[in-house]
Amino acid sequence: MSHGSGGRLSHELIEKIFVHHFANDFLRAQTDSATFETAEGQMAFTTDSYVVDPIFFSGGNIGKLAVCGTVNDLAVSGAEPLYLSCGFIVEEGLPLADLEKIVESMAAEAVAAGVSIITGDTKVVNRGKCDKLFINTAGVGRLSADRRHIGYGNTIAPGDQIIVSGSMGDHGIAILAAREDLSFRSQAISDCASLNGLIATLLDRPADIRFMRDATRGGLATVLCELAERHETGIRISEEKIPVKELVKGACEVFGFDPLYLANEGKVVLVVAAEAASDVLQKLRAHPLGADAAIIGSVTTNHPGKVLMNTAVGGTRLLDMLAGEMLPRIC
Amino acid sequence: MSHGSGGRLSHELIEKIFVHHFANDFLRAQTDSATFETAEGQMAFTTDSYVVDPIFFSGGNIGKLAVCGTVNDLAVSGAEPLYLSCGFIVEEGLPLADLEKIVESMAAEAVAAGVSIITGDTKVVNRGKCDKLFINTAGVGRLSADRRHIGYGNTIAPGDQIIVSGSMGDHGIAILAAREDLSFRSQAISDCASLNGLIATLLDRPADIRFMRDATRGGLATVLCELAERHETGIRISEEKIPVKELVKGACEVFGFDPLYLANEGKVVLVVAAEAASDVLQKLRAHPLGADAAIIGSVTTNHPGKVLMNTAVGGTRLLDMLAGEMLPRIC
Numbered sequence: 001m002s003h004g005s006g007g008r009l010s011h012e013l014i015e016k017i018f019v020h021h022f023a024n025d026f027l028r029a030q031t032d033s034a035t036f037e038t039a040e041g042q043m044a045f046t047t048d049s050y051v052v053d054p055i056f057f058s059g060g061n062i063g064k065l066a067v068c069g070t071v072n073d074l075a076v077s078g079a080e081p082l083y084l085s086c087g088f089i090v091e092e093g094l095p096l097a098d099l100e101k102i103v104e105s106m107a108a109e110a111v112a113a114g115v116s117i118i119t120g121d122t123k124v125v126n127r128g129k130c131d132k133l134f135i136n137t138a139g140v141g142r143l144s145a146d147r148r149h150i151g152y153g154n155t156i157a158p159g160d161q162i163i164v165s166g167s168m169g170d171h172g173i174a175i176l177a178a179r180e181d182l183s184f185r186s187q188a189i190s191d192c193a194s195l196n197g198l199i200a201t202l203l204d205r206p207a208d209i210r211f212m213r214d215a216t217r218g219g220l221a222t223v224l225c226e227l228a229e230r231h232e233t234g235i236r237i238s239e240e241k242i243p244v245k246e247l248v249k250g251a252c253e254v255f256g257f258d259p260l261y262l263a264n265e266g267k268v269v270l271v272v273a274a275e276a277a278s279d280v281l282q283k284l285r286a287h288p289l290g291a292d293a294a295i296i297g298s299v300t301t302n303h304p305g306k307v308l309m310n311t312a313v314g315g316t317r318l319l320d321m322l323a324g325e326m327l328p329r330i331c
Numbered sequence: 332m333s334h335g336s337g338g339r340l341s342h343e344l345i346e347k348i349f350v351h352h353f354a355n356d357f358l359r360a361q362t363d364s365a366t367f368e369t370a371e372g373q374m375a376f377t378t379d380s381y382v383v384d385p386i387f388f389s390g391g392n393i394g395k396l397a398v399c400g401t402v403n404d405l406a407v408s409g410a411e412p413l414y415l416s417c418g419f420i421v422e423e424g425l426p427l428a429d430l431e432k433i434v435e436s437m438a439a440e441a442v443a444a445g446v447s448i449i450t451g452d453t454k455v456v457n458r459g460k461c462d463k464l465f466i467n468t469a470g471v472g473r474l475s476a477d478r479r480h481i482g483y484g485n486t487i488a489p490g491d492q493i494i495v496s497g498s499m500g501d502h503g504i505a506i507l508a509a510r511e512d513l514s515f516r517s518q519a520i521s522d523c524a525s526l527n528g529l530i531a532t533l534l535d536r537p538a539d540i541r542f543m544r545d546a547t548r549g550g551l552a553t554v555l556c557e558l559a560e561r562h563e564t565g566i567r568i569s570e571e572k573i574p575v576k577e578l579v580k581g582a583c584e585v586f587g588f589d590p591l592y593l594a595n596e597g598k599v600v601l602v603v604a605a606e607a608a609s610d611v612l613q614k615l616r617a618h619p620l621g622a623d624a625a626i627i628g629s630v631t632t633n634h635p636g637k638v639l640m641n642t643a644v645g646g647t648r649l650l651d652m653l654a655g656e657m658l659p660r661i662c
Binding site: 001002003005010013014017018024026027036043046047053082083085086087088089090096099103104106107116117118119120122123124130131134138328 | 332333334335341344345348349352353354355357358364365367374376377378379380381382384413414416417418419420421423427430431434435437438441447448449450451452453454455456457459460461462465467469471659660
């Protein structure tokens with residue numbers, strides 16, 4: 001199970017099996033979207049399969065998630081999301097009304113995000129051979145050359161500021177609450193949202209945006225650990241600056257989760273040139289999806305490859321990728 | 332289950348739920364690949380999820396199938412397949428050696444077909460929540476304007492010849508044999524293959540190629556029925572001209588299947604201008620994947636919307652789309 005956590009074992013699986021055998025530079029880059037050059041221009045291409053359990057939860061459902069997730073993977077690469085495919089694997093006996101509700105919300109989210117779902121496929125398997133519904137979405141977007149560095153992060157430098165677009169862990173706790181039918185179920189609302197509109201407001205000076213990534217499986221900590229390892233740079237963040245809702249804090253205490261590792265489905269982590277940070281923060285906060293944005297730390301020359309956090313109680317904690325699985329089937 | 336058959340009920344599901352809600356002209360066209368115009372040129376985009384049971388069979392496995400299927404969906408649209416994504420949904424406990432074997436054959440097939448797998452995703456679900464392994468592949472290809480009609484078939488005209496690139500039903504019987512562990516298992520070999528190389532040899536005069544489609548789920552009969560209905564044209568074929576291997580014929584008799592409805596994973600159905608038919612046939616037969624190609628019938632002005640077959644015993648049979656499910660999880 002831990003091979004699917006988005007953490008350390010997922011990375012090993014990806015490195016040892018997929019990157020090894022499919023050997024090409026696109027995959028080696030391990031960005032959220034691959035980018036390719038056509039004779040005529042630059043495109044971004046991404047895919048994700050969604051197996052979230054349950055398929056309906058506060059703030060969304062598997063279909064909305066599938067659209068938002070792929071839109072976001074393109075958007076954080078600096079691309080303008082254009083076209084989506086979707087592949088449905090349906091368990092025999094899934095009520096058609098449920099399928100239709102999910103498809104409706106996918107259509108609504110596609111309209112809201114300004115993308116078109118232009119090709120698809122449906123497979124049906126016998127009862128017990130999948131769990132209600134799995135959805136794959138792949139997406140294609142247009143990427144202008146001056147934004148190509150954003151998905152890779154190869155321009156990050158010491159002094160750059162780390163920004164999150166809002167509170168951490170909302171999606172994770174919404175899924176936990178829906179799954180366990182917890183009393184705070186209706187208040188624990190997933191942040192599932194398409195971020196391309198928000199991100200578009202930040203890109204007037206693309207060179208200032210050094211890196212973006214949506215903090216999904218594995219959460220904020222995993223995004224930062226990947227970044228620090230890949231670019232052999234240090235990262236230092238402050239726990240007290242990281243926005244976490246009271247409800248999420250409380251649930252984490254009760255269930256022993258860490259909000260920094262919980263999945264988000266509508267939050268972007270940015271690395272921004274120091275001189276642009278307050279401007280980017282202002283723009284984020286001016287948008288409904290970025291109202292709680294905060295600068296949480298910076299890129300350092302110290303401790304290359306490592307992410308350190310000043311804890312609320314005055315200590316320092318080393319963050320690592322998840323070694324196991326915290327909440328399976330979160331997306 | 333029958334909603335996944337590729338036949339009549341699949342079409343109803345697609346029309347009533349997906350096309351209805353995702354309302355756009357790309358989907359309405361119901362081609363294998365959607366085509367879209369970028370500022371700079373024409374692209375094709377397609378997706379398929381693979382749930383074949385069992386995941387290993389004579390002539391291939393779920394991974395090879397996933398690469399060939401998406402390459403073929405692009406190729407039959409007249410596009411040059413370039414880039415693939417892949418999304419894995421893995422059941423907890425799948426031996427890593429099996430996964431690696433499958434990934435290896437995907438990598439080999441991608442090299443053979445001249446495409447790159449450039450982006451991917453892996454999800455793991457608990458034991459019993461999927462069946463070993465499901466794979467989604469999406470694909471992007473380059474489509475030149477003079478080939479755009481090929482996926483749609485909007486230039487077909489009475490007198491055009493219907494050609495199949497080889498024997499029908501091989502994949503379907505290979506899966507049946509593998510699933511039931513039949514005595515002829517090793518001889519019943521799937522035709523699973525990437526057809527873009529074969530198809531590329533036919534496209535020097537693209538206007539002569541009116542339509543192509545790979546005859547997968549639902550088989551030859553479903554491809555022809557769709558075409559006749561969509562374009563309100565008649566189609567007449569001759570049973571005795573349709574290549575079917577003796578082994579497949581025998582298995583169909585024993586198990587009550589019809590080779591015209593069995594899935595193929597390496598066969599293309601073409602509609603070709605009458606004056607070009609013998610040239611196209613020659614080119615097909617010159618390629619190892621088209622050695623058994625045959626002209627099997629023609630487009631007619633009579634009986635618009637219907638496909639009629641002159642049977643081997645001298646009668647006439649009306650072909651319709653599959654109403655139910657013949658062999659589930661064939662691909």
